[in-house]
Amino acid sequence: MKSSVITFPGSNCDRDMDVALKKFGFKNSMVWHNDNELPKSDLVVLPGGFSYGDYLRCGSMAAKSKIMQSVINFAKSGGLVMGICNGFQILVETGLVPGVLLRNKYLEFICKNVFVKLDNKENTYFKNLDKKVLEFHIAHNEGNYFCTKDQLKEIEDNNQIAIYYCNNEGKVEDQFNPNGSLKNIAGIFNKEKNVLGMMPHPERMIDQSLSGEDGSIFFKNLINNIK
Amino acid sequence: MKISAIITLKKDVLDPQGKVIHQTLDGMGFKDINEVRQGKYFEIEVKEEDPEKAKDLVENMCKKLLANLVIENYKIIGTQ
16 A cells, blocks of 8 residues: 655654554655655645744645645545644645634643544544544644534534544543634544544554554554555 | 735634733733734735736735635735
């Protein structure tokens, strides 16, 4: 299975993602933002970081970079595109997934482990996952998901909410919402569910001795689903 | 020709920075404030000399990059 990770100026989770993808069997290529064409890929990842120094709005400049036209075409033809953290911010700026990511409610940069609930499994990313709750890491200043009332209705009608912030038992409540996100939303799909944007970092949870292995569960399942 | 544009948050979008600025101003003794909303201001010098055309150009920039229309409004406030 082939994957591509796009590196923008200011990306800093691109190599972590490269390590994670290779560990679970992807043949990964690093792609520079100024390239025109994507290599042949089964999965494209927009990694975390601070692309273009978060100038103007997080992800707004990266969304207009050269490679993104190929990424958008790839996504529109049904290709799997996953944006993590700053990658999620880039995805909302391209319009591939609905909504926006505002500054965290309490104006703090949040860096900690969180639990997320996954009960939306009719998609390539989460299909066949046994666990309903996974522990991932978040590190962001602008992760406060927001969308208009009309958009929210559409998102809910189409079952596009991918993951929610919750506690270790999967309870989705306000007290487990780290950043003020609407409805505790931590990740969103596009309508067709081939594009996934999420704030948590599965690539930081792939080593038992360093973190935890819930990211490993996610990546192992993902590659099996793509095969 | 120089065009000025402002970007403001839409009414029902939470503005935590505006809230903190409000609280600080309040603490400094400015007690007569109902609300503070923070926005962005741009001055864009374009080659176009025709004011209407220049305005259209900057409006297009606002729509395509400077503002995110899900949460923000833009307004061209001046040409000089």
